[in-house]
Amino acid sequence: MYTNRQFAYAPTPYIPRAALSATINLDEEVKLSTTTTERDLYDSLAEIYSIIVTLDALEKGYLKDSITEADYTETCSRLLKQYKSNLADETVAQAFGDLETFKREWNMECPRATERLRIGIPATVEQGPTHKGAQHGSDADATLVVAATENFITLMDAIKIGLVEKDTLHPLLVDIIQAVNKVTDKEFESKGKIVQWLITLNQMRAAEKLNDDQAREFQFDMEQAYYGFKATLKKE
Template sequence: MYAQRQLPYAPTPYIPRSALSATISLDEEVKLSTTVAERDLYDSLAEIYSIIITLDALEKAYLKDSIPESEYTETCSRLLKQYKSNLADETVAKAFGDLDTFKREWDMECPRATERLRVGLPATVEHPSHKPATQGSDADATLVVAATENFITLLDAIKIGLVEKDTLHPLLVDIIQAVNKVTDTDFDNKGKIVQWLITLNAMRAAERLPDDQARELQFDMEQAYHGFKATLKRE
C-alpha cells in the first residue's frame, strides 16, 4: 500500500450549515461600540470628519464665487462653531489628537479647510472683500461707538487678568467684525488682531496667556485701537 500523500495545505473543515447559521446572522447589525460613551465618542469624531469635508467644499465654492458672501459667512461660522463645540469635550479632544494627526489617520486632503480651521474665522471676516455700507464722514456713529467699546472691553479684560482663551477669543472676534463694518482700510496693526485670533484659536478653551504674552497682546491691541481711530480721522 502506498503511504497516504500529505496535502500541501490544511483542508477546510466541513461545518454543517445548521452550525454556521447558528453563529452568523447576516441581518445582525455590526456594533462599533459596546457602551453609550463609546458610541457618543464615535459620533463626535464622525461629525468632526463631516465638518472638515464640508468646510473644504465650502471654501472651494467661495473661491469660485459659487456662493453669496453672506451665505458663506453664515455657514462657515456655524461649521467653525460646531467644530470647536465637539472638541470642547475632553474625551473627544484626546481621541482627536490634533488636526494633522486626524487627517493622516483618515487620509484626508483638505488644505482649504485646514487653513480656515487654523485661522478660526470666515474668509469674509479675515479679509473683507467689500466696502462697508457706511464709510468716512458719513460713517454710522453707532458702528464706530460699537467698535470703540469692543476695543475698550478687551483692554479692560486684559488689565484685570481675564486672559483665558475662552474670554479673549470672542472679544477679538467682536473687534474684527466691528471694525470691518466701519472701514475696509487696512489700518496700522489691524493684522495683529487676526494674528492674535490665530494664536488663541490654537489654545485650549481654559488655557491662559502667560504674563509676557498678555502684555504683548495689550500693547498690540492698544496700537490697533490707535490705528483704527487715526483711520477715521483721515477718511
Template sequence: MNVVVTLDALEKAYIKDSIAEAEYTETCDRLLKQYKAILSDETVSREFVDLETFKREWDMECPRATERLRIGLPATVEQPTLSHTGATGAAIAEATQDFITFLDALKLNLLAKDSLHPLLSDVIQSVNKVTDRDFEGRGKIVQWLITLNQMKATEEITEDQARELSFDMEQAYHGFKATLK
C-alpha cells in the same frame, strides 16, 4: 467629521463666488461653532487628538477647511470686503468701545482664552464694519485671534504674552483711529 468636509466645500464655493457673502459668513460661523461644540466633549476630543492627526487617520485632504479652522473666523470677517468707504458714528463708537473693553479685560488680568477670544472677535468684526482699509496693527489682531483660537478654552496666555498683546492692541487702536482721519 462632516463639519470639516462641509467647511472645505463652503470655502471652495466662496472662492468661486458661488455663494453670497452673507450666506457664506452665516454658514461658516455656524460650522466653526459646531466644530468647537463637538470638540468640547472630552471623549470626542481625546479620540480626535488634533485636526492633523484626524486628517491623517481618515486620509482627508481639506486645506481650505484646515486654514479656516486654524484662524477660527469666516474669511469675510478676517479680510473685510466692504464696498463703502464711510461708516456711521454708531459703528465707529462700537469699534472704539470694543477696543477699550478688550484692553480693560487685559488690565483686569483676564488671560483665559474663553475670556479673551470673544472680545477680540468683537474687535475685528466691529472694525471691519467701519473700514476695509488696512491699518497699522490690523494684522496683529488677526494673528492674536489665531493664537487664541489654537488654545484650549481653559488655557491662559502668559504675563509676557499679555503685555505683548496689550502693546499690539494699543498700536492697532491707534492705527484704526488714524484711518478715521
C-alpha cells in the same frame, strides 16, 4: 519529451483537522462599537470628518462667488460652532488629537477648511464684506467708530485687570475685527496682529489663560492696532 524529475523536497499534503472551526458567524454584522460610549465617540468623530469636508467645499464656493455672503457667513458660523461643540467633549478631543493628526489618519486634503478652522471665524468676519466698502462722513460712521473704539477699550481694560482667559478674550477680539471692518476696508498698522491673536486664542481651551509674557505682548499689539486704526481714520 518530458523526463521524470525529482523535487529537492517532498511537499506535505494539507490535511484539515476536524477540530478547526469558525470563531465568528460570517453572516453576522461586524460592529465598530460594543457600548453606547464607543458608538457616541465614533459618531462624533464621523461628524467632525463631515464638518471639515463640508467646510472646505463651502470655502471653495465662497471664493468662486457661488454662494452669497450672508449664506456663507451663516453656514460657516454654524459649522465652526458644531466643530468646537464636538471637541468640547474630553473623550472626543483625546481621540481626535489635533487637526493635522486627524487629517493624516484619514488621508484628508482640506487646505481651505484647515485655514478657516485655525482662524475660527468666517472670512466675511475676518476680512469684512466684499460687496461694499465703508461709507465715510455720515452719522452712521460716527456711531460705528465709537463702537469700534469702545471694543478696543473694553479688550484692553480686560487685560489690565487680569481677565486673560481664552473664553473672555476671544469674543472681545471677534467684536473688534467685526467693528473695524464696518468702519474701514483699508489695512492699518498691526491689523494683522488681531488675526494672529485670533488664531492663537482659537487653539486654546476655553479655560486656558495667557501667561504673563503673552498677556503683555497681547496688550502691546492691541494698543498698536488701536493707534493704527485711529491713524487710518485721520487719513480718510
